[in-house]
Amino acid sequence: MASVTAPSAVPGQLALLVPVGRDTYALSLDTVREVVVEPRVTQLPTAPPVVLGVFNIRGDIVPLLDTGLLLGLSPVMEQPYAVLVETPHGVAGLVATDMPLTVRLSESVGHSDMEGTTETYLVGDTRLAVALDIPTLLSPARISR
Amino acid sequence: MSPPDQTSEADFQRLFAAEAEGRLDTLVDQLLELEKGGSNPELVASLFREAHTIKGGAAVVGMPHVARVAHALEDLLEEVRRDRRAVDAPLIDAVLAGVDGIRTLIPLAVAGKDHEQAAFDAEQRLRLAVSGASAAEAPAPPAAAPPAAVAVQPPPPPLAENPPLRSEPGMAPPMAAASPAGASPIATAAGFEGGSSPPGPPSENAAAADPLAAYGGTGRSSTAETVQMPVHRVDDLVRLIGEASAATLRLGSALLERLGRDPSSLTEYRDLVRSLNELQELALHARMIPVMSLAPRLRRAVRDLARETGKQVRFETRGEDAEIDRGVLDRLADPLLHLVRNAVDHGIEPPDERRLHSKPLEGIIRLHAMQLGSEVVIAVSDDGRGINVSRVREAAGLTDASAIQMDDEAALYLIFRSGLSTATRVTGVSGRGVGLDAVRASLNAVRGRIEVRSDPGAGTEFRIAVPITMATLRCLVVHSAGQTFAIPLHSVRAVLPPQPSTTVGGRAMTMLDGRPVPISSLASVLGTGNGTDGPAVVVAGLTRSHALKVDDLVDQRDVVVKGLGELIPPLPAVAGAGVQPDGSILLVLEAAGLIERARRMESGDRASIAAAEGPQREQPAPHRAASILVVDDALTVRELQRSIFENAGYRVQVANNGEEALARMSEERPDLVLTDVQMPRMDGFELTESIRKQSAFANVPVIILTSRASDEDRRRGLEAGADGYIVKSGFDQGALLTAVERLLGAER
Secondary structure (H helix, E strand, C coil): CHHHHCCCCCCCCEEEEEEECCEEEEEECCCEEEEEECCCCECCCCCCCCEEEEEEECCEEEEEECHHHHCCCCCCCCCCEEEEEEECCEEEEEEECCCCEEEECCCEEEECCCCCEEEEEEECCCEEEEEECHHHHCCHHHHHC | CCCCCHHHHHHHHHHHHHHHHHHHHHHHHHHHHHHHHCCCHHHHHHHHHHHHHHHHHHHHCCCHHHHHHHHHHHHHHHHHHCCCCCCCHHHHHHHHHHHHHHHHHHHHHHCCCCCHHHHHHHHHHHHHHHHCCCHHHCCCCCCCCCHHHHHCCCCCCCCCCCCCCCCCCCCCCCCCCCCCCCCCHHHHHCCCCCCCCCCCCCCHHHHHHCHHHHHHCCCCCCECCECCCCHHHHHHHHHHHHHHHHHHHHHHHHHHHHHCCCHHHCHHHHHHHHHHHHHHHHHHHHCEEEHHHHHHHHHHHHHHHHHHHCCCEEEEEECCCCEEEHHHHHHHHHHHHHHHHHHHHHHCCCHHHHHHCCCCCCEEEEEEEEEECCEEEEEEEECCCCCCHHHHHHHHHCCCCHHHHCCHHHHHHHHHCHHHHHHHCCCCCCCCCCCHHHHHHHHHHCCCEEEEEEECCCEEEEEEEEECCCCCEEEEEEEECCEEEEEEHHHEEEEECCCCCEEECCEEEEEECCEEEEEEEHHHHHCCCCCCCCCEEEEECCCCEEEEECCEEEEEEEECCECCCCCCCCCCCEEEEEECCCCCEEEEECHHHHHHHHHHHHCCCHHHHHHHCCCCCCCCCHHHCCEEEEECCCHHHHHHHHHHHHHCCCEEEEECCHHHHHHHHHHCCCCEEEECCCCCCCCHHHHHHHHHHCHHHCCCCEEEEECCCCHHHHHHHHHHCCCEEEECCCCCHHHHHHHHHHHHHHHC
């Protein structure tokens, strides 16, 4: 799978901006399958806190993950959008708290230290977006934590 | 707990072949040494150990015929060891011939080639050498084995340690007395009326030579009317059709939602649904094979064991038309084999005992299959002595005081307990290590149930009920704390109306069939809510039951169960999920996981729940990281056990013999010791005694695992202070793990 080895977002490429709370993250369009509006989530008791539940995409059962908790930040309060991403271990949904938009990335303005992220990009005049490293972020081990 | 797949069994067989090669070389060297120097007890002991180790290894890697020859070799050397047999040329010849026999057999076994007859010949030669006869008197095997050859076999082990033949007063479900003709009243009473059928399909002889041929479909050639294809293609077909059906249902609800058209009013839609249903049925049918395709294998086992134990047994089958998914039948092969061997070994009496009770000398074992709705019921019945419930109760009572108070019917089911089966079945023609608990575990894996009925003096019947297919799962759907859940029907014992619970020893309990069952609300077990006053669903795991209170019972549904994917860690309480026609997801719960969770919650140990259900894929879960010291001088056995325990999440240390084990233990205290008996330098008994003498290890459970199952050995093991005594045999990790878990659980 190309998205496993390729960087998650590359300058000049199209990326999906994913708002999570007050932050914005960037995902390479190569890893994004689609965006689902208001996913109908079934809670999954006994699952780790980062798993908000499972939802049905055309007969497939897909987990919906709390993007905030996954990054070690505060949990999301609502789940109006789910960004479906491809991982080496299957498809997962990441919560976006506002409508994700596609942009063309400019040059990186710096490296991001946060685990599961790569570079920081300037989008618009003042907004920063941190690119997510999906294979690292969405490993079964990390989800189990 | 899934059994190791074919690959790993093959791997272990190759490992064993390499190890055995070395041991056979040693055996020959030592033998020639012995021939030169005459009597030498040490050398004889070493020879005996080598033979013993080969036997154990062969049994463990699933080479029963090799094990039998090695057993005969061991018996012969035992005679020498006990000075009952002089070391002379004929003896050396016989042992060498035995070694050569094993050397030839192992590659055949590894290659999966038929070597039963060759093994029989080699074994007979050794047996005759034991009794002092020359090879020239060898009988014409196999059917006409004369008493001379049989006499040296160990006597048949009795069920539950010699059940006496008195009748049990108060035996719960009274059954008709045995008719003089020997027809099993149990079978009739159980609903298997109908004409008797010829004893087995016509292809039986060919199939017996290659037992898998009849039921595996191997070796069949394609003709103009049949095509051969790999099973997975049929599986893919079934799966895709299932998905197409589900997609169609979703299309239907989309039509209704978006266009406001009721799809059932559209002829086109109805046609599509009908065609898909037919297609699904056809595809499922393509996976079906007759239950009786297993009969040749079972018949062969009955014949062999009857001959071995000197009993007369007729094997009858009925229900040739009952069909079942081959995936399910595959998983039934071992449990049925076990039940049938049990019936010969423990059920059917020897001819003179039958004569004493005015029964026909020939016992009857029946295998009956019939379809009942979406299940196939398979019964294995015999007209033997029946199960002695008092003895079962006594045996279980040693470890569980509550067993003594059980009524007969409840006590009868104690035979499925792991502790009991390992404790009472230490000798073993049929005791190939696979206890009835393992039978039940195998059945659980295919969502089956087992029932037993027994009438002292008249016979025993085991009935297995399994779903015809595992493509769908029949579930009870319930509401709990605002969510809908499906509970697989095969694990539902009962549904109780709302009722008050009582507290016994701090645990909330309710009564079911006169026995207390722990009760809690499903929502609290799952952590989704609090108590409720609704009805309770009593679910049964392998060993325990638990009542779960829910808000409402909704209905029963067939659910196409899917896994939750690789990203989510395994959740013991959730078996999977199904997509409903309206697009919602229905979670399917797992009884065993729920019960375990409820139990841990009662002990107020939330931390241990988290620990137990934590990541299991990336690292062993903390509660399972108990360490086990495996002591065995056979490399194959050690490695096999290491793989079994490591797969189950344990840490494993190994030692070659008792001395080495003690050295290891002084470095790191294991949580449990599993030891072989026969080992150089320090054997398993001595090791157990040494462990018990050291106060630091006083609480470390010790299980003795051996291929040599005599009462004397068992007594010695228990005297030495062992906590368990298990007879090892081919890939019976179910019983082994259960025993280990039980002992570790008790210690904790």
